Amino acid sequence: KNEVEQSPQNLTAQEGEFITINCSYSVGISALHWLQQHPGGGIVSLFMLSSGKKKHGRLIATINIQEKHSSLHITASHPRDSAVYICAPSQGGSEKLVFGKGTKLTVNP
Amino acid sequence: DAGVIQSPRHEVTEMGQEVTLRCKPISGHNSLFWYRQTMMRGLELLIYFNNNVPIDDSGMPEDRFSAKMPNASFSTLKIQPSEPRDSAVYFCASSVGRPTGELFFGEGSRLTVL
Numbered sequence: 001k002n003e004v005e006q007s008p009q010n011l012t013a014q015e016g017e018f019i020t021i022n023c024s025y026s027v028g029i030s031a032l033h034w035l036q037q038h039p040g041g042g043i044v045s046l047f048m049l050s051s052g053k054k055k056h057g058r059l060i061a062t063i064n065i066q067e068k069h070s071s072l073h074i075t076a077s078h079p080r081d082s083a084v085y086i087c088a089p090s091q092g093g094s095e096k097l098v099f100g101k102g103t104k105l106t107v108n109p
Numbered sequence: 110d111a112g113v114i115q116s117p118r119h120e121v122t123e124m125g126q127e128v129t130l131r132c133k134p135i136s137g138h139n140s141l142f143w144y145r146q147t148m149m150r151g152l153e154l155l156i157y158f159n160n161n162v163p164i165d166d167s168g169m170p171e172d173r174f175s176a177k178m179p180n181a182s183f184s185t186l187k188i189q190p191s192e193p194r195d196s197a198v199y200f201c202a203s204s205v206g207r208p209t210g211e212l213f214f215g216e217g218s219r220l221t222v223l
Contacts, residue, residue, distance in 0.1 A: 086152065097154060
């Protein structure tokens with residue numbers, strides 16, 4: 001069983017839709033990162049959170065430590081949001097990240 | 110700050126050759142990470158340093174791989190001898206360190222070993 005499970009693996013949406021990407025993990029963590037990677041591009045850190053909720057523009061990330069679950073939400077999705085989104089918890093007590101396989105999001109105009 | 114700087118951006122080499130990838134972290138960041146990304150395995154941590162000291166190298170595939178961080182502003186990842194299965198994108202990232210800080214990634218070095 002993978003230590004980090006993301007769902008869905010692929011997601012296609014129409015511009016303006018509300019998007020949710022889920023991440024479940026089995027390792028004990030100190031923090032969880034959400035990363036964004038555009039096709040052929042580099043990797044950008046969207047959020048790092050260890051509890052509760054964080055919001056940045058149209059993006060919202062939540063985490064439930066007890067349930068070992070995190071979600072990334074995108075409100076009013078836009079074609080430029082098309083990318084792979086990767087969940088990466090850091091194992092408790094270290095900076096070592098364990099990576100999910102990513103969710104490929106395509107937002108059509 | 111210019112961000113995390115990696116070089117070369119692209120490298121094509123022949124099997125058996127030595128490959129050296131370079132990384133300059135963001136000034137003031139005390140943790141540096143080397144990751145590898147392939148289609149089959151996704152992102153994997155190879156090694157990370159804190160205050161120039163290797164903390165966890167359990168992801169380094171085998172003895173052909175080595176990494177150094179001689180000072181706070183420079184790190185290298187060396188593959189000798191290279192093999193076709195080493196073909197991947199290698200990312201360097203840095204953070205302000207413990208407790209876990211936000212990660213900043215370089216643009217990656219795409220390695221092709223023929």
